[in-house]
Amino acid sequence: MPRIPYLPQDIDEPRELVDDIRSRRRGKLLHLDRMLLHSPAFASGWNSLLRQVRGKLSLSPRLQEMAICAIAVLNGADYEFYHHAPEFLKAGGSEAELDALKKFTGDENELKVFTRGERAVLRLVAEMTLNVQVEDASFAAVKNELPDLQQLNELIGVIASYNMVSRYLVALQIEPEKD
Structure with missing residues (x-):
């Protein structure tokens, strides 16, 4: 069990951030996302950083x-x-x-x-x-x-x-x- 409960799968606020995360995740929120969203500011920074790391690098x-x-x-x-x-x-x-x-x-x-x-x-x-x-x-x-x-x-x-x-x-x- 996680030490902090996951937010619900159907969370929709803050709308722009949740939509952005869902778009990166092909429509769903992972447990990690539902934990990060306890802090929208942290989730936003995390999503921005990992989007670059996961899809924009020249590294093999x-x-x-x-x-x-x-x-x-x-x-x-x-x-x-x-x-x-x-x-x-x-x-x-x-x-x-x-x-x-x-x-x-x-x-x-x-x-x-x-x-x-x-x-x-x-x-x-x-x-x-x-x-x-x-x-x-x-x-x-x-x-x-x-x-x-x-x-x-x-x-x-x-x-x-x-x-x-x-x-x-x-x-x-x-x-x-x-x-």
Whole structure:
């Protein structure tokens, strides 16, 4: 059970914000949205940020979803993993890679199924998630794999953003939707 009750699925105020969230979500509100709407200002900022992160970046969707799934596992955010595992598969991830991510503890050596470059990204994910501080060697390895500074910046932003998401989900005990 969530620590704060979800607002009702049929909430319609504030109208413009709720309509905007529904349009991003293909007509429905997720548990996360119904929690965020307890604070319309917070929900509005969240919706704006995540709309950009989810749909406007030049970063590879596969790398983005791989990072999000790893963050979800490291932070125990089942909701986040539930929603992003299918997106990782759609972006070209394999079931074997997804199985490896489910067991990720922060050691990129656990992830032999991934390329050297992907393991470097996962090391960055682990350091940013578990330690906050990033080792120079870890940063250099990712920069070598992503020399495009826009994509490197976006990767760091995705990791930071989804750490925010997972911490919110876990603190409030938001549950995955049951289809």
